Amino acid sequence: MSSSMSMVEARLPPGFRFHPRDHELVLDYLCHKLSGGGGRGGGGGGVDMVDVDLNKCEPWELPDAACVGGREWYFFSRHDRKYATGQRTNRATHTGYWKATGKDRVITGDGAAAVVGMRKTLVFYLGRAPRGTKTEWVMHEFRVEGRPPRSVHRQLAAPHDGPLPSLLEVYHL
Secondary structure: OOOOOOHHHHHOOOOOOOOOOHHHHHHHHHHHHHOOOOOEOOOOOOOEOEEOOHHHOOHHHOOHHHEOOOOEEEEEEEOEEOOOOOOOEEOEOOOEEEEEEEEEEEEEOOOOOOEEEEEEEEEEEEOOOOOOEEEEEEEEEEEEOOOOOHHHHHHHHOOOOOOOEEEEEEEEO
8 A cells, every 4th residue: 555545545445536526525425414414425435524623724734534545635624704793714724824716616416507506716825915825735615505405404404503514625736
């Protein structure tokens, strides 16, 4: 087994590669998490995603438990608010910050026109805005959009502690 193979890959069947489509990440993993099903995909896909506090973790310190493929990490993270009374997300870490780039992308279901989620692309910068130095770390943030499936809708009606989690895919170019 090569040193770049993660513990997650070691638990998967031979030949298995984790390359889900955007709508699969939203519907099979994020919605499953929101409905109380934990971090494993609803289809029993064999990949168990962990929760990570992105504000307390630099990209190069992401846990091995979130690594799939040596240069890709998949995990859940709750949004930290920049201001107690505001809606802006705090994306700062100790050494830098995640900066959104481009427009959010619409995610539709497989073969359906219905919007199931959104994907935001972010790049990690060392230092503080606006003078940070761009790095080769990229993150895709997936969130549920529109009316979630019924099982998730019931769960959202129940009280929860803080903002809903997003599913994050981080990779190093």
